[in-house]
Amino acid sequence: MIxxxxxxxxFSIVLSFLYxxxxxxxxxxxxxxxxxxxxxxxxxxxxxxxxxxxxxxYLKKKDYLYDIKSKSLISLGLLFSILATISGAIFAxxxxxxxxxxxxxxxxxxxxxxxxxxxxxxRSSIENPRRRANLSSVxxxxxxxxxxxxxxxxxxxxxxxxxxLIISSKGKIQMFGPILHTFLANLISFTLIFLLIYKIDWxxxxxxxxxEMSDE
Amino acid sequence: MExxxxxxxxxxxxxxxxxxxxxxxxxxxINSIVLFSVVTLVLISYSIGPYKIDENSKSDxxxxxxxxxxxxxxxxxxxxxxxxxxxxxxxxxxxxxxxxLSIFLGKFLFNFILIFGISIIITPLFxxxxxxxxxxxxxxxxxxxxxxxxxxxxxxxxxAIVSKASMKGALFPILTFPILMxxxxxxxxxxxxxxxxxxxxxxxxxxxxxxxxxxxxxxGSIILFEKVWKE
Numbered sequence: 001m002i003x004x005x006x007x008x009x010x011f012s013i014v015l016s017f018l019y020x021x022x023x024x025x026x027x028x029x030x031x032x033x034x035x036x037x038x039x040x041x042x043x044x045x046x047x048x049x050x051x052x053x054x055x056x057x058y059l060k061k062k063d064y065l066y067d068i069k070s071k072s073l074i075s076l077g078l079l080f081s082i083l084a085t086i087s088g089a090i091f092a093x094x095x096x097x098x099x100x101x102x103x104x105x106x107x108x109x110x111x112x113x114x115x116x117x118x119x120x121x122x123r124s125s126i127e128n129p130r131r132r133a134n135l136s137s138v139x140x141x142x143x144x145x146x147x148x149x150x151x152x153x154x155x156x157x158x159x160x161x162x163x164x165l166i167i168s169s170k171g172k173i174q175m176f177g178p179i180l181h182t183f184l185a186n187l188i189s190f191t192l193i194f195l196l197i198y199k200i201d202w203x204x205x206x207x208x209x210x211x212e213m214s215d216e
Numbered sequence: 217m218e219x220x221x222x223x224x225x226x227x228x229x230x231x232x233x234x235x236x237x238x239x240x241x242x243x244x245x246i247n248s249i250v251l252f253s254v255v256t257l258v259l260i261s262y263s264i265g266p267y268k269i270d271e272n273s274k275s276d277x278x279x280x281x282x283x284x285x286x287x288x289x290x291x292x293x294x295x296x297x298x299x300x301x302x303x304x305x306x307x308x309x310x311x312x313x314x315x316x317l318s319i320f321l322g323k324f325l326f327n328f329i330l331i332f333g334i335s336i337i338i339t340p341l342f343x344x345x346x347x348x349x350x351x352x353x354x355x356x357x358x359x360x361x362x363x364x365x366x367x368x369x370x371x372x373x374x375x376a377i378v379s380k381a382s383m384k385g386a387l388f389p390i391l392t393f394p395i396l397m398x399x400x401x402x403x404x405x406x407x408x409x410x411x412x413x414x415x416x417x418x419x420x421x422x423x424x425x426x427x428x429x430x431x432x433x434x435x436g437s438i439i440l441f442e443k444v445w446k447e
Contacts, residue, residue, distance in 0.1 A: 059443055107401070114394035121390055125381045134447050135377050138440050142373065143395055145436040146429070 005192040012182070012189040020182040030094040035182055037087040039190035040080045044112065047077030047194065052144035055137035064209060065202075067133035070140060071123065072202040076194060078116040085109050115143045224321075227314050231322025235297070244300075245330060249293035253338045256285040257345060266347035275412035278348045282339065283404045287367065287396065288389070289338075290331050294371035295388040297323045298379035307379075316442045320372065324437075327375075328368035335364055348411070355410040355419055362423065363403035366430035370396050373437040376444045399429050 016035040023031040051073035058066035088106065089099040100106060122139055126132040239245055260281055269277050301307040310319060339360065342348060350356045374392045378384050406422035409415070 107397075111394050111397050114397075118391050118394055122377070122381060122387065125383050125387055127382070131380060131447055134443060135380055138443050139377060139391065142436050142440055145432050146395055146398065 001192075002196065005189075005196055008185070008192060009189045012185040015182040015185050020179050023179065027094055030091060033087055033091045035186040036190075037084060037091060038183070039187045040087065041084040041109070042187060043190050043194045044077045044080040044084055044109075046191070047073045047080065047198075048112065048116075048144065048147060051077065051140055055140040055144075058133060058137045059141070064129075064133060065206060067137060068205045068209060069202045070137065071120075072198055072205060074116050074119050074140065076198055076201065078113065078120070080190075080194065081109055081113045081116060085113065112147070115147070119143070224318055227318035228322045228325065231314060231319055232325045235323060235326035238300075239326070239330075245293035245296050246334070249289045249330070249334050250337070252292050253285055253289040253334060254341070256288065257338065257342055260285070261345040264346075266345070274348065275408045278342070278346055279408035279411060280404045282342050283363070283400055283407065285342075286331070286335055286338065286364075287393075287400060289334070290367055290371055291389040291392060294327045294331060294368065295375045295378060295384070297327055297372060298375040299384050302379045311445070316445045317438065319445065320376070320437065320441045323375075324369060324372040327372050328365060331368050331371075332361065332364040335360055350411045351414050352410040352416070355416065356407060358419075359403055359406045359410060359422065359426070362426040362430060363399060363407075366399045366426060366433055367396060369430060369433045369437055370399075373433070373441065373444075376441060380444065380447055395433075399426065402426055402429070 012035075016032055020032065020035070022029065051070045054066045054070035054073065057063070058070065085106075088109065092101065092103070092106075093099045119136060119140055123132055123136045126135060264277075264281075301310055314322075343350065370392055374388060374395070378388045378391065381387055402422055402425045406418065406426070409418045409422075
């Protein structure tokens with residue numbers, strides 16, 4: 001899978017610069033950032049959904065593996081949210097003239113960053129492993145209930161400069177031809193990167209946990 | 217069924233009156249919230265004052281300042297509702313004497329009355345000091361009511377989580393702020409609109425957003441509270 005992922009990422013990078021034609025309505029080649037910005041944002045939301053599932057499973061089965069997976073997903077979600085914030089800010093500077101203007105999407109991603117960070121701070125403030133797993137799972141699930149407001153309500157209720165590049169407000173797909181192919185290739189490539197890092201990360205944490213248990 | 221409901225209502229009232237009595241004895245939460253709000257108000261009044269902001273942006277700026285001062289004041293007082301049980305070592309007694317649902321609802325009711333009562337005192341003071349005249353008082357108060365409802369639900373629930381962790385004081389605003397942000401944003405917008413014009417068209421949308429947010433937070437808290445409380 002690793003070799004396939006490397007090949008696919010390289011292939012997607014080539015597509016995004018050589019295969020996709022220039023798009024109208026954007027300054028220079030700035031639109032190409034969409035091939036990286038949207039996939040990292042998608043991965044950060046995916047990580048959040050998966051961490052909520054793992055938190056739910058932990059509360060149901062009390063198996064530490066779910067807690068380890070949830071923590072790993074949130075750490076990766078934080079990393080990808082930071083990447084989405086930076087890439088979005090670069091696009092905003094080129095298109096709107098300022099890195100930050102509190103656009104509703106910028107508010108959403110900032111709050112997602114805060115929630116991820118708060119989860120990690122909560123974990124570090126509890127020493128007892130069982131209590132830490134339980135309370136952080138509860139917090140992850142509780143924030144998950146309210147995340148639809150950040151991701152779906154705020155960007156649609158408030159005026160936003162953020163373009164609806166992929167799916168319009170009428171539910172129609174906005175991308176066509178080579179641009180859509182390149183976008184999908186990058187979406188798969190970032191999902192693959194995320195899944196690979198996630199697998200390595202939780203396995204390392206799980207081995208550390210098993211070693212700690214056997215030492216005790 | 218009816219007896220169960222009666223029991224639940226009785227238990228909630230018992231928990232609520234216990235909170236009220238314990239607050240009446242110490243007055244820690246009420247004093248800290250009032251003092252914090254007044255200090256913030258004095259600072260705002262001294263540094264910004266009623267005339268430094270132009271008339272057009274007055275309602276936006278003052279609504280945001282009012283909501284922020286209430287949020288930070290609540291983060292000082294409302295977090296104590298579960299933290300004090302741990303500090304005073306009364307947590308186990310409470311666990312034995314009542315079920316999780318009535319404990320949560322009783323404490324939430326106390327927090328809600330506390331913060332809404334304080335907002336009713338602080339808002340006129342704020343308006344007098346800042347020369348901030350509200351054009352649609354009825355809508356302003358309705359929005360304040362729903363906002364404080366959502367704020368007290370989330371604060372009560374997070375207070376239960378924080379009471380089980382270390383560095384409780386610092387952790388509470390860190391955990392509540394990102395979760396409460398959608399509520400603060402929407403209520404600030406709605407408060408500003410109700411203060412600046414008599415137009416009521418915005419109200420339904422804001423009301424639906426705030427009430428659905430509070431509803432989700434309420435049911436989420438009820439589902440998850442037992443997991444925290446039995447920890």
